[in-house]
Amino acid sequence: MFNWKIFKKDLENKLEKNILIENDANCFTLSESKMGAGIGFGLVFGVIMGTGVGGGIVINNVLHCGKNDIAGEWGHHTLHQNGNSCYCGKSGCVETYISGPSLEKRWNELTGNTQSMPEIISNFDYTVGKQWKDEFLDNFGYGLANVIDILDPDAIILGGGLSNIDFLYTEGKKSIYSKVFSDIIETPILKNKLGDSSGVFGAALLD
């Protein structure tokens, strides 16, 4: 797997300067915690859902990277054993079910139509797309319910292209809540406030 530490060292050697580097999901979570939808929340779990699925953890405005630098990488936890194969070498990863490209692929398998996510969502045909949407909501729900069971964050903030899908904050939230261990669940599922600039702001906030 790609190693940030080695990449950072290589860049520093080439540039002969110290640099700060973080992945997009961590930068996103940091900026939303400090300047966006996460203001006032202690433990924020940031989610990127777009061409890939990533995540980051910020605790009291400090990025938590983990011992192996993979904290928050919920996109590569196994959702379906022996499921779709993933570029990371495993199979059944969350990303292979609810990233934009994987959802478009599944839409094509189920309906025969080749459409982009914005096209699918803007003219959503429930008669044709019921199974697709049910699967999407289930996979989204199980993926984030697992995160809540382990981390129990104060807020979850969605970013990336798919964060513009309105039903993730209604039916999607309901799906998550129904799968969490606790009967009482109040975790806010929030839309990002900084939009596409969130990652860039986060990079500027690194220290």
Ligand SMILES: [Zn+2]
């Ligand atoms: Zn994977």
